[in-house]
Amino acid sequence: MPLSFVTALVRNLIKVPAAVLRCRVAKDAEVLALRHENAVLRRQIARVRYEPADRIRLAILSRPVPRGHWRHVFSVTPTTLLAWHRQLLARKWTFPQHRRPGRPSTAPTVTIGHAA
Template sequence: MSSVIVSMLYKVARKLLSVPGVLLRRDTAKDAELLVLRYENAVLRRQIAVAVRYEPADRLWLAALSGLIPRRRWREFFPVTPGTLLAWHRRFIAT
């Protein structure tokens, strides 16, 4: 996949993620769902013995989602370091 196409896909993904209905929904069910998913993620991370290898599509989505969360909280949510997220972001923005 050429870098121009990847860059364009990344930018479209960022735009699509900026207005999802889940951001507009502020209720207990959403908060509970997030807590369940965080707990499940923590359990699964404890069970893996090898480092996870992210595919380009995984990197694209994680980098795009990082724009929705304040940078100071990235360590709480993402399985990679903030520096890695920024590197992925720069790579996808580059044309």
């Protein structure tokens, strides 16, 4: 009885690293497949247009990736990301044009009443 328990325990302990390894291999294969698909799509599309939500996602995902690997992982460079940030700040801090000084003109239908 104890031998069968030990055998089952060893068998299960061997399965765990194999499952983890298979999981890593599957993830690596998926990453390679997605990179290839990305490369194919880049060849077919003249220019990719990113929406603000896409830019935010790319900025968040770029944090753990070293800048040297960006060319292989993302389709944007660090300078592009910085340019997007500058544009965002410029849009946020743009104020409306100042009006002419003085009182605004009155509508032509308004008449001035005089006291007699």
